[in-house]
Amino acid sequence: MNCFTVMNVRLTGLLLASFVILAPAMYFDLGEQEEKCLIEEIPEDTLVSVYNSQVKSVSASGQHFLCMQSNSTRFSVFAGDRLKVHLDVQMGEHTIDPNAAKAKDTMKAMEYNLQHLIDQMRYISRQQNFQRDREEKFRQMSEETNGNVLRWAIIQTSILLSLGIWQMKNLKNFLIEKKLV
Numbered sequence: 001m002n003c004f005t006v007m008n009v010r011l012t013g014l015l016l017a018s019f020v021i022l023a024p025a026m027y028f029d030l031g032e033q034e035e036k037c038l039i040e041e042i043p044e045d046t047l048v049s050v051y052n053s054q055v056k057s058v059s060a061s062g063q064h065f066l067c068m069q070s071n072s073t074r075f076s077v078f079a080g081d082r083l084k085v086h087l088d089v090q091m092g093e094h095t096i097d098p099n100a101a102k103a104k105d106t107m108k109a110m111e112y113n114l115q116h117l118i119d120q121m122r123y124i125s126r127q128q129n130f131q132r133d134r135e136e137k138f139r140q141m142s143e144e145t146n147g148n149v150l151r152w153a154i155i156q157t158s159i160l161l162s163l164g165i166w167q168m169k170n171l172k173n174f175l176i177e178k179k180l181v
Helices: 003-022 106-177
Strands: 026-030 035-042 047-050 053-056 062-069 083-087 089-091
Antiparallel strands (some): 047 053
16 A cells, blocks of 8 residues: 555544544434433543433442433334434533623623633543543553463463473383383
């Protein structure tokens, strides 16, 4: 492949990945009596807003499930007997109210924006701590696994060496017994 073609493919992939990362919402089709769940890694004490309701992460940090299910038995009015679900999940302390920017009191809007930035910094800090904890657990697990692999290799080597020595001893005794040596 041409060097420039590889670079163009990588650049295109990078651009597509950046657009996917920037997408704030998603939608999918939900069938009749069907349940869809999303798994999101959320640190402890994080506020999650889902369709005008806010849920605080009450359990410890880790995987949280966002599940949706239709309680309707008939919705053929929708696209091809499928319900189109638009999902916009925002995580952080506060979401930006679009009406706050239109407020006449500029000081209140600035204070609100400043509070939002502070909350976002706290959220980022919690995310970083959460990732550090996960990394530490993964590192410990990797070290334990490496130790187990090393022990198993030493055991296997010891067994092979002892079997080799035992076989050589038996071969020597056999050759002496047959008077070939």
